[in-house]
Amino acid sequence: MDEHLVRPDATLAYSTEGPADAGRTAVVAHSLAVSRQWEDDAGVFDWRPLVEVPARLVRFDTRGHGESTGAPIAEEYRWPALARDLIAVADAVSPDAPVDAVGESTGCGVVLWAVHLAPRRFRRLVLAIPPTHGAARVEQAGLYRAAASMIEVRGIESYQRLQTVAPPPPILREGGWTRASSIAVPDDLLPSVLRGAAGSVLPTDEALAEIDLPTLILAWDTDPSHPISTAEHLAERLPNASLEVARSPEDIRGWGARAAAFLALP
Numbered sequence: 001m002d003e004h005l006v007r008p009d010a011t012l013a014y015s016t017e018g019p020a021d022a023g024r025t026a027v028v029a030h031s032l033a034v035s036r037q038w039e040d041d042a043g044v045f046d047w048r049p050l051v052e053v054p055a056r057l058v059r060f061d062t063r064g065h066g067e068s069t070g071a072p073i074a075e076e077y078r079w080p081a082l083a084r085d086l087i088a089v090a091d092a093v094s095p096d097a098p099v100d101a102v103g104e105s106t107g108c109g110v111v112l113w114a115v116h117l118a119p120r121r122f123r124r125l126v127l128a129i130p131p132t133h134g135a136a137r138v139e140q141a142g143l144y145r146a147a148a149s150m151i152e153v154r155g156i157e158s159y160q161r162l163q164t165v166a167p168p169p170p171i172l173r174e175g176g177w178t179r180a181s182s183i184a185v186p187d188d189l190l191p192s193v194l195r196g197a198a199g200s201v202l203p204t205d206e207a208l209a210e211i212d213l214p215t216l217i218l219a220w221d222t223d224p225s226h227p228i229s230t231a232e233h234l235a236e237r238l239p240n241a242s243l244e245v246a247r248s249p250e251d252i253r254g255w256g257a258r259a260a261a262f263l264a265l266p
Helices: 036-042 048-052 079-091 104-116 136-153 154-167 170-174 191-200 205-210 228-237 249-253 255-263
Strands: 003-007 010-017 025-029 058-059 100-102 122-128 217-222 242-244
Touching: 003 079, 010 079, 025 079, 025 104, 048 058, 048 255, 058 079, 079 100, 079 104, 100 104, 104 122, 122 255, 136 154, 136 191, 170 249, 205 228, 217 228, 217 249, 217 255, 228 242, 249 255
Parallel strands: 025 058, 025 100, 100 122, 122 217, 217 242
Antiparallel strands: 003 010, 010 058
């Protein structure tokens, strides 16, 4: 059953799996325009092995996504603002102890901003398929802004058609995963969500260098939206990070167990 956390301009829906007395809590921040249910249906990421650590596995829908509400205010979907939501979830589920954080794509940026803002609230990090950075981010931001304007002019159907025809990265297609056509954001919020993403960048290199938490970076290849170059950049800048690159679908399917083993460490 979902629990709810009231935040400014939003109510966040989250769920908890695992023993209540587990010694660790892991909070997952998902990617752009998806949700917990969307990810369950897609089947690419499966973090349930974390429960066997044992740990409490906390998943929440980002504001404006899935079962969480939000407002049509682009600034509230930028990574530093979403990071404050993540910190609030961590405070709600583990007020007395730091949490582990798992970020997926956009969620990597959210996690890193959250650690920058409240480093004592976190213990270990897993960053899966980090998003674009640098020049690639500038190009991606332009695509987000163009998509937001297209939705406002031509309607949500135009964006849905683009999502449908865009092929998944080869490594996902090889594994039998398909690109879902559904969008886990209400039509009236999607332009603001996209503009918030367009205005988001990773913390500065100086800020990254101050994040000394043990960090596992999981990347895959053949995906320009999640280039290995960003994962390598983070591995170089974060002082206590290791990078593992999936070359096959079997590698990706093992990420849950790999993350569980990493987060089980003291």
